[in-house]
Amino acid sequence: MKNIRRIPIVLLGLVLWAASFPAAADWQLNLTEGVTEISREVYDMHMFVLWICVAIGVIVFGAMAYSIFYHRKSKGVTPATFHESTTAELIWTIIPFLILVAMAIPAAKTLIVMEDTSDADITIKVTGHQWKWEYEYLESGIRFISNLHADSREAATLGSGIDPSSVENYLLEVDKPVVLPVGKKVRILLTASDVIHAWWLPAIAVKKDAIPGFINEMWTKIDEVGIYRGQCAELCGRDHGFMPIVVDARSESDYNDWVTAELAAAEAAASSADREWEMDELMERGEGVYATYCVACHQGNGEGIPGIFPSLVGTPMALEDIEGHVDIVLNGKEGTAMQAFANQLNDADLAAVITYERNAWGNDTGDVIQPSTIRSMKVQ
């Protein structure tokens, strides 16, 4: 029998074997230090606790290994007979307790700072939907939805045959990132429309649940310009793994330019809803909207997944009941995964996607739904 010090051997084996792999990935082993004061504090605390654990481990496993090596029957020892010592019990109750106190004090201090969301410079509201994030800038009124990037979506389809490593930032790329200014205290309000999600960005050491019907608060102050990536961290259904978070941290002036441009674009979109649209135009736009917002559930061929997500092909609603169709897309259906899109999409997008559903996959109804119709139905 060999002795029990197998853990290091296994680990060594792992590392050697790891080194023999092609360098496909960065073998990141540890937590990121991040780009905020808080994230660095969190990192330091993580390392502090880790080293405490390592130290205790060395003592405990060392004593075990020594005993396994020297106190074995095959060495001809006779067993000792001692079997209790109040002093020993007291020592190993009190010393660990003191170590814990030493750990708890800095942890409590950091926690108190983390929970202090007062005096923020800007506030954004983040809403989790199945399966995308909506961002709203409370001061400027900018509002948009951030979806998984189409390239990742395509590659992440069962049997797509696309090599994920050929997709840039596979599963960590969105169609529209959140833009935040560096050096400003940003307060983040979190909520959700359907189920619980969690917004997590490792680089700023912030993670909190987005809970339907409740609003959570957190804050950050990013130090460095850059793109930071994270993911939803609470199981939220089928595509939980496919709702990334991307923060684009910019200098204050770049951020202000971005705000101006966004406001202008929103204006333009609103006015485009006033005119009459052609069928082709709607179909083209609708296909894009469908592929971003509906495909996760109703699938590319419109047939859904039996028992969970209904088919839209040749159904009474898609072929006949226009009002019902518009209604369910605008208002969703309580208690199911079908959410209300009235506030997620603008009127042109809504008109386009409904037109698309009524004319794609052989549903050829010929119906054309105008943005103006949507607007009037919203009012009702």
Next chain:
Amino acid sequence: MNAQATDLYHDDHDHHGPPPGLWRWVVTTNHKDIGTLYLWFSLIMFFIGGAMALVIRTELFQPGLQVVDPHFFNQMTTLHALVMIFGVVMPAFVGLANWMLPMMVGAPDMALPRMNNWSFWILPFGFGLMLSTLFMEGGGPSAGWTLYPPLSLQTGDALPFLIFSIHLLGVSSIMGAINIIATIMNLRAPGMTFMKMPLFVWTWFITAYLLIAVMPVLAGAVTMMLTDKYFGTSFFNAAGGGDPVMFQHIFWFFGHPEVYILILPSFGLVSEIIPTFSRKKLFGYSSMVYATASIAFLSFIVWAHHMFTVGMPLAGELFFMFTTMLIAVPTGVKVFNWVSTMWKGAMTFETPMLFALGFVIMFTIGGFSGLMLAMTPIDFQYHDTYFVVAHFHYVLVPGAIFGIIAGVYYWLPKWTGNYYDETLGKVHFWLSTIFVNILFFPMHFVGLAGMPRRIPDYSVQFTDFNQIATIGAFGFGFAQILFLVLIVKCIRGGEKATDQVWEGAEGLEWTVASPPPYHTFSPQPIVK
């Protein structure tokens, strides 16, 4: 029938056995038979839950979706966990308790034999209900074993089946627990005072109280979910004045004591095995008992450490952080006492001892990551990542499961009358230990690097460690086939075991024959 009945209650226990045929297993009220049923059930479920884990690991071998749809993947994680917790670890503990508690306290049988039969036979039906959902339209439950609403309310027809199966499993566990408490309270042999009871008996005694306290809480929570879904209540629906986070509080009020239900009996097993093979009495017996009781008490006031990210008030976060860290103290005491038991002993390393030593080391590693997770500010980074998956698998697999396996090896010669194949046992140990680390250690790394848990696909930088973990998973899974082979071989024959079985073993169970007669201890022995 009549003749058989008189026979069953005949005093001369050397000459009669169970009724013949398969029917024996259906009607049996004998603690050994029921123990055997529980243990086989648990082993079968271990392979089912393991197969589910291998589906998960196969999908995670590479980035991209190759084998299963994400919806099915979520069903696998959910059912894997439910099967492993309620179908493997808990029944295995009850099986060991059934076999050994009466023999360890010097009782003729369990106190409530008919209820004992019931509590086992509910289980297959409970799991039948649960697993049948996989074949329904819309599939099985997929909201994770934690069943958080509102997501769990999106489950289709599987939901009521799942809820009723949880009710059944709860009834079974509660009956098992009542039986254990009744046996320990009433059937101890004369002279077997509480502070003379073996630690396995003690840890089970405390576990049984935990079970009775928390299983009804889980039943209540899932019933509220049922009425939310089908009868228009809004316990967990904010739009109707309810609160989804309330479910989490109720669930974890059950859930944290539950995780101690999954480990305390293993503490007991290891506390039996280490002294035997160290040929030295357990160090600090009474402090072991007090530490177990303190852990059980603390387990009721730490539940919200699973929910640091839900947005609790600061005071709540601090309270749960401090209480959670406090649990490290009694847990540390246990580890130190085990090491002191080995210190200056005369150790040998038969398979049960190897598994027990593996338990101490790897459970401690899981304890370290637990301590890290207890610290709220850093838990924000760890929460819901693979770091957590690594943590709880270290305490559950080389923890709870290794404890159970150690116990099985320890008592297998007693049960069957034959020694198992020691070489095969050692091979089983080394393969399990090597692969379990290849399987779970890399999960710490990907978790810290940012990989969330419960995802069927990941971005490419996590590939390598996931591949290693998958290889470990298959290695570990196949190594368990050796265990099955070994058990079957041992039942069929082998070197005859003595009554004492192990040189250093002490306790009443070693005073009876190997295998023990169908009815042990009547009249009861007297403990001095």
